[in-house]
Amino acid sequence: MDLRNQEKLRERHKEISATVRRTMFALLAYSASCAVIIVQPDLPFVLTSSGVKVPVINVAVNLNAFLIVGPLGLIAITIYLHIFLEKLDRITELSEDDKQPFLFNFQGPITSWINT
Secondary structure, X not given: OOHHHHHHHHHHHHHHHHHHHHXXXXXXXXXXXXXXXXXXXXXXXXXXXXXXXXXXXXXXXXXXXXXXXXXHHHHHHHHHHHHHHHHHHHXXXXXXXXXXXXXXXXXXXXXXHHHO
């Protein structure tokens, strides 16, 4: 592989790695906000039917709508993440030293177990 193609491959790997990292953080943040909403006590929702309050944006959302949209959002972000993880997995010509130092790029036995 010539030097120009190697550099293009490194740059592509860097872009995809950054996208995967941002998507993982988005998935973690969305999961945490869903967990905060789910662990709220049910009594105020039953008595007032005002809906659940989304933590970051302070908007009341109907509980039934949230129970549908919440998991769909998690599924959509997870699918998006796996698309880019699959693209990243196809770049096999780079050595581990040329890859970005993120958990999903390491090749050791512990990180391979964590990533599965």
